[in-house]
Amino acid sequence: MIGSVHPLANHNQGKSEVNMIDLAIPKQMPAFLIIRLCRSGIALKSFSFIIETTWERPTSAPGTPKSPISQMNSLPTVNGFHSSGSLSHHLETSHMALRKTNSDPQSPGVGSPTRRQSKESTITINCVTFPHPDTMPEQQLLKRDDWSYCDYFWADRKETQSNSTITGFEIILVKQLKGKQMQKEMAEFIRERIKIEEDYAKNLAKLAQSPLAGMEEGTLGESWTQVKKSLADEADVHLKFSSKLQSEVEKPLLSFRENLKKDMKKFDHHISDLRKQLSARYVAVEKARKALAERQKDLEFKIQQVENKSTNKTEEDIKKARRKSTQAGDDLTRCVDLYNQSQSKWFEEMVTTTLELERLEVERIEMIRQHLCQYTQLRHETDMFNQSTIEPVDKLLQKVEPSNDRELWVKEHKTGHIRPVDMEL
Amino acid sequence: MIGSVHPLANHNQGKSEVNMIDLAIPKQMPAFLIIRLCRSGIALKSFSFIIETTWERPTSAPGTPKSPISQMNSLPTVNGFHSSGSLSHHLETSHMALRKTNSDPQSPGVGSPTRRQSKESTITINCVTFPHPDTMPEQQLLKRDDWSYCDYFWADRKETQSNSTITGFEIILVKQLKGKQMQKEMAEFIRERIKIEEDYAKNLAKLAQSPLAGMEEGTLGESWTQVKKSLADEADVHLKFSSKLQSEVEKPLLSFRENLKKDMKKFDHHISDLRKQLSARYVAVEKARKALAERQKDLEFKIQQVENKSTNKTEEDIKKARRKSTQAGDDLTRCVDLYNQSQSKWFEEMVTTTLELERLEVERIEMIRQHLCQYTQLRHETDMFNQSTIEPVDKLLQKVEPSNDRELWVKEHKTGHIRPVDMEL
Numbered sequence: 001m002i003g004s005v006h007p008l009a010n011h012n013q014g015k016s017e018v019n020m021i022d023l024a025i026p027k028q029m030p031a032f033l034i035i036r037l038c039r040s041g042i043a044l045k046s047f048s049f050i051i052e053t054t055w056e057r058p059t060s061a062p063g064t065p066k067s068p069i070s071q072m073n074s075l076p077t078v079n080g081f082h083s084s085g086s087l088s089h090h091l092e093t094s095h096m097a098l099r100k101t102n103s104d105p106q107s108p109g110v111g112s113p114t115r116r117q118s119k120e121s122t123i124t125i126n127c128v129t130f131p132h133p134d135t136m137p138e139q140q141l142l143k144r145d146d147w148s149y150c151d152y153f154w155a156d157r158k159e160t161q162s163n164s165t166i167t168g169f170e171i172i173l174v175k176q177l178k179g180k181q182m183q184k185e186m187a188e189f190i191r192e193r194i195k196i197e198e199d200y201a202k203n204l205a206k207l208a209q210s211p212l213a214g215m216e217e218g219t220l221g222e223s224w225t226q227v228k229k230s231l232a233d234e235a236d237v238h239l240k241f242s243s244k245l246q247s248e249v250e251k252p253l254l255s256f257r258e259n260l261k262k263d264m265k266k267f268d269h270h271i272s273d274l275r276k277q278l279s280a281r282y283v284a285v286e287k288a289r290k291a292l293a294e295r296q297k298d299l300e301f302k303i304q305q306v307e308n309k310s311t312n313k314t315e316e317d318i319k320k321a322r323r324k325s326t327q328a329g330d331d332l333t334r335c336v337d338l339y340n341q342s343q344s345k346w347f348e349e350m351v352t353t354t355l356e357l358e359r360l361e362v363e364r365i366e367m368i369r370q371h372l373c374q375y376t377q378l379r380h381e382t383d384m385f386n387q388s389t390i391e392p393v394d395k396l397l398q399k400v401e402p403s404n405d406r407e408l409w410v411k412e413h414k415t416g417h418i419r420p421v422d423m424e425l
Numbered sequence: 426m427i428g429s430v431h432p433l434a435n436h437n438q439g440k441s442e443v444n445m446i447d448l449a450i451p452k453q454m455p456a457f458l459i460i461r462l463c464r465s466g467i468a469l470k471s472f473s474f475i476i477e478t479t480w481e482r483p484t485s486a487p488g489t490p491k492s493p494i495s496q497m498n499s500l501p502t503v504n505g506f507h508s509s510g511s512l513s514h515h516l517e518t519s520h521m522a523l524r525k526t527n528s529d530p531q532s533p534g535v536g537s538p539t540r541r542q543s544k545e546s547t548i549t550i551n552c553v554t555f556p557h558p559d560t561m562p563e564q565q566l567l568k569r570d571d572w573s574y575c576d577y578f579w580a581d582r583k584e585t586q587s588n589s590t591i592t593g594f595e596i597i598l599v600k601q602l603k604g605k606q607m608q609k610e611m612a613e614f615i616r617e618r619i620k621i622e623e624d625y626a627k628n629l630a631k632l633a634q635s636p637l638a639g640m641e642e643g644t645l646g647e648s649w650t651q652v653k654k655s656l657a658d659e660a661d662v663h664l665k666f667s668s669k670l671q672s673e674v675e676k677p678l679l680s681f682r683e684n685l686k687k688d689m690k691k692f693d694h695h696i697s698d699l700r701k702q703l704s705a706r707y708v709a710v711e712k713a714r715k716a717l718a719e720r721q722k723d724l725e726f727k728i729q730q731v732e733n734k735s736t737n738k739t740e741e742d743i744k745k746a747r748r749k750s751t752q753a754g755d756d757l758t759r760c761v762d763l764y765n766q767s768q769s770k771w772f773e774e775m776v777t778t779t780l781e782l783e784r785l786e787v788e789r790i791e792m793i794r795q796h797l798c799q800y801t802q803l804r805h806e807t808d809m810f811n812q813s814t815i816e817p818v819d820k821l822l823q824k825v826e827p828s829n830d831r832e833l834w835v836k837e838h839k840t841g842h843i844r845p846v847d848m849e850l
Contacts, residue, residue: 122846129848130841139844147832155841168840175834178640185638186649192635193656196628203621210617213610215603220790223797224611231618285848333850340847347845362827365645369825372648376822379815383808390801390808397801400794402787407572409600415593416555416580419564420772421547422765423554423710425758 097124098132126156126165127275127282129343142351149354169271169350172357173264179364180260186368187253190245190375197242204235218405223396233389241382248378249371256367267353274346281339288335292328299325522549523557551581551590552700552707554768567776574779594696594775597782598689604789605685611793612678615670615800622667629660643830648821658814666807673803674796681792692778699771706764713760717753724750
């Protein structure tokens with residue numbers, strides 16, 4: 001009966017090829033999204049994966065859940081909601097609106113969360129519409145077994161301390177900024193190490209220049225001179241270590257993604273603008289829904305009056321009310337379309353951008369790993385070079401020969417080898 | 426004729442078994458000196474060598490010089506003296522007295538050096554009596570091919586700057602004190618190194634405690650934590666290095682022969698006392714020689730007078746003069762004996778002590794060599810231990826896995842995996 005009040009229901013079904021729900025299910029992910037992912041620089045690996053995922057047919061039967069989403073579905077429900085898990089948590093803390101399929105379209109406005117016991121087909125939380133947990137069709141993750149950012153940050157989170165709400169996307173952005181901070185702090189750490197090495201090298205070099213025991217002679221003197229030379233070499237090894245640490249570890253760590261903060265701000269604005277648009281369109285939907293409800297109420301009231309012949313309302317009045325109701329229905333349909341377009345756009349950008357952020361994080365970790373490897377490599381080399389500075393000392397120490405040194409010294413300092421003899425008379 | 430004036434010439438020859446000249450020639454070195462060398466702690470090697478040398482018969486004929494002393498003899502002579510070499514140098518710069526065998530016993534006193542063209546059997550320089558270069562019997566070195574202290578420091582040396590004379594023995598003492606100074610300066614050098622290592626270790630340890638990038642998570646976070654742990658280990662390696670440097674290199678170098686200066690002073694006093702005694706006895710000899718000359722002159726004058734019958738001198742007068750002359754001859758003989766005993770004692774102590782100093786120098790060089798080896802050993806170990814501190818970092822870096830880290834982080838921070846769907850009417 002109410003179905004007849006919505007003449008555009010079929011029209012809406014006809015557009016389902018580009019609907020959000022189609023985009024959200026990987027096996028039906030449209031080509032334009034894949035192309036967009038490519039354009040936005042998603043690594044080939046990710047791309048290939050998406051291709052596979054997009055057209056992959058689920059191999060597990062509905063009764064044998066394997067993916068996290070299936071596990072979530074298998075949790076016990078309390079009062080129609082999951083008793084645990086992030087979604088049920090958010091059902092209790094965020095602004096939400098439940099919607100019954102083919103039932104009374106009236107719903108509380110934004111900012112007045114309520115719960116309903118009856119089965120609903122969708123639930124709108126903070127202006128984002130999710131399938132209702134109880135009637136939800138099984139969703140395959142976009143990137144199964146991959147713990148991809150694009151799969152786990154659809155809901156918002158209420159911060160316990162500030163009492164404010166943070167979006168899933170913002171949580172990823174915070175992670176990115178923290179990653180950048182870690183990278184900066186590692187560079188700082190390496191900088192400290194460089195300073196320590198420079199000081200050490202400076203002190204060793206200074207000591208190597210010391211005149212101490214410089215008068216030692218012979219083979220022992222040569223060994224001692226080599227001790228100092230080797231110390232100078234050792235100082236040099238540490239100076240080179242510090243210099244290479246700077247050019248090959250500190251600088252790359254410091255300069256890697258200098259514009260990350262700016263880039264993140266852009267991403268942040270981009271996604272939050274889309275969320276704002278979505279909110280605005282949600283408000284429009286709710287307004288149109290309210291208007292339609294009023295028109296419907298008015299129409300039904302007038303039909304009742306005509307049927308009861310309780311008033312002198314003419315068929316003309318009913319026609320007029322029906323036209324206004326149809327117009328309000330059209331308005332709502334248009335608003336819902338616009339809302340869904342907005343949500344679709346936000347969804348696309350969320351997938352694209354979170355995959356990009358995921359790629360950036362992989363790159364960051366790889367970059368840091370690579371430069372820490374470079375650090376250990378330089379440390380290894382430093383030890384090896386240090387070893388080699390000592391070798392000449394060892395060689396000369398093996399040649400130390402007290403008798404040679406005595407010969408050298410005696411030759412230089414002898415006063416006379418003619419021994420005294422008895423004086424004669 | 427003059428020979429008859431010296432009735433004790435034969436007596437002197439009879440005592441030649443214990444004469445200085447016998448002691449000075451190795452093949453006739455007396456047993457008591459060898460025993461004394463043993464008692465004073467001369468190494469068995471030196472002892473054996475002396476035994477061999479003592480009884481060794483010279484194999485080279487006088488015409489085929491091989492030892493340094495033979496080479497010295499083959500140098501061209503100018504005015505009866507060698508034109509170069511330390512001995513001829515000292516002939517020109519030191520107080521000396523030449524003595525003709527069986528010729529006029531008169532000689533200039535101490536402090537009035539002269540040269541004579543005729544062949545002399547001995548030459549006394551600074552109260553020490555040497556064989557005359559022109560009439561010198563071939564001397565074998567006490568320790569041939571060994572450049573031993575006991576063979577090359579018999580003469581004194583005039584210092585060009587201070588215009589003072591330094592004995593050969595004092596030159597060896599100066600070498601000993603310089604050696605002690607070198608040893609002390611090496612310890613000082615090592616002390617500086619210890620300080621540098623301590624500072625370095627302190628700075629590394631402090632950096633290892635830094636909270637920088639401590640919030641890094643997952644496998645990368647583990648690697649980073651290990652970077653810090655390894656740095657702490659590295660600091661520890663350097664601290665241990667400095668500690669071992671102190672106990673195994675610096676302290677032994679510093680404490681080795683703490684009483685050396687005192688010991689050298691004792692040696693110095695001992696030998697210089699013997700030289701003073703020798704000088705005093707030389708003065709006595711010269712005085713006795715002068716007295717004898719006067720007595721001889723008086724006797725000969727009186728004999729002349731009796732023969733010429735120019736005076737009324739009686740045979741009694743001649744007898745009296747002859748008795749006085751004989752008495753003066755006995756006095757001189759006694760003085761020369763005492764002088765030779767003194768010189769013999771000095772010679773013995775010179776050989777004993779210089780061999781001891783030579784042994785000390787060998788020990789010093791060996792000791793320093795050993796501790797520099799210990800230094801390089803500790804350096805090697807430090808490098809090896811340092812290498813091993815880096816290994817755990819390398820291992821963990823190999824395990825860095827961005828996807829694992831993402832899984833960990835996503836599990837902790839995910840907000841919701843349920844994707845949005847189209848809002849329905």
